[in-house]
Amino acid sequence: MLAVKVPKQEAEKARRKLIELGVLAKGYAIRREGEFILFPLIEPVEGFELVEADFERLEKRPHSYREVVEVPDEVRPLLPSSFDIIGDIAIIELPKELMPYGKAIGEAILRVHRHIKAVFAKGSKVSGEYRVRELIHLAGERRTETLHRENGIRLKLDVARVYFSPRLATERMRIFEKTRPGEVVFDMFAGVGPYAVLLAKKAKLVFAVDLNPWAVRYLEENIGLNKVDNVVPVLGDVRKVAGQLKADRVIMNLPKFADRFLREAMLSVRDGGVVHYYGFGPDGDLFSEHEAKIKTVARELGLGVEFLGERKVRPYAPRQFNIAIDFQVLK
Missing domain, CATH: 3.30.300.110 (Met-10+ protein-like domains)
Incomplete structure (x- = not known):
């Protein structure tokens, strides 16, 4: 079989070039000969050393x-x-x-x-x-204990003892990209730290609260695992923490009950700070009920709000979606 022969140190560069040219034969294992790597070809290609070689066929694996x-x-x-x-x-x-x-x-x-x-x-x-x-x-x-990797961080957790959704990795990265260096962040329902540990890479300080002792135990372990020293883990009811700190950014990742904690979130954010609110909404009218609750609580506290953005995060149930609303609090 026709093949390209390249020095080992040039193998990855050559592989990418052969794929780009569309001449790398699929379904075969590459060969190693001393300090050289051999790639199988479907046709001759210029600019490489060409040789004849035998290649082992790879077992075709099912996709699903x-x-x-x-x-x-x-x-x-x-x-x-x-x-x-x-x-x-x-x-x-x-x-x-x-x-x-x-x-x-x-x-x-x-x-x-x-x-x-x-x-x-x-x-x-x-x-x-x-x-x-x-x-x-x-x-x-x-x-049920495992080590999960996402967005460049590692998270140790027990899937039977804590809540964790891998489907929110993109949403977590969205918040990371919005976070500015030097901010103080309040993660109201932190779990094992998928938001807190990630945002700690950019924020000045992250207060991470959770009621579940197992979650806080793993959060503390994940702080060390990822070598971040600016996360403050807090075990307890977030109502007892709210209002005692002033954050630039508040994360309310408790979609089923986040509306019950809007008062605490608004009391904990600085003038002009941003709240990331999560909820569930029916297809066709995703946001209006949540917007009304946000406005009502703000009015009761004598605050103003400015809505910055709304989005579907993921499907939750038939014709139901997990939604996100970003809003600014004006005091």
Whole structure:
């Protein structure tokens, strides 16, 4: 088979060039010969040393667990097309018709996604003051602690003891990009620190509060893990902290109940400071109810508000969305 032969130190540059030219043969393992790397070609290419070589074919791997899982045909259409991956743990939502086949589904996920080591099904909705859910073990290791990476930070957590959504990584980066160097940030419902630790890379100081002792325990560990020394973890009710500090930016990532804490948020932000408010809204009228509540609380406190932006964050339920409203508080 025709191949390009390049010195090892030039291999990555050559690989990118061959892909750009559309001549790199797919489905074959590259070869190493001493200090040289060989890339298989589909046709000759100029500017490289060309040789003849044999290459080992790569096993074609399925792209989705649905390609390999064995379930009856009548329930196959119910197989979810996606699931959450937190570190090396997969969490999938299965309808009751699929629960008898949970083990087969879990093993299929492990087979297709080699980096996943444990698979769980959602056993309940997120509930309680700690915002956690029951998990049902399907396959792989019987553990719920993992190390998750996103946005350049590492987060250690226990998926059975704390609330964490990997689907908010883009939203967290959006807030990071809006944060200015030197700001004081108040993360009202911090969890294990996905906002707090990330924003600490830019902010002067981050106050991170959570009611769940497990969340604060992992938050403290993540502060050290990411080598940030400007996060102040606080275990307790955010109502007892609010008003005792003045922040440039407040994060209210508690979409189900954030409206109940608007007073505390507004009392904790400086004149001209920004609040990032999260909630749930029905498709077709996502923001108006939340806007009205924000205006009402501001009026009761004798404050003004200016809405800076609104967006859909992600689907939450049929015709329901997790939404974000950014607003400025004027005193």
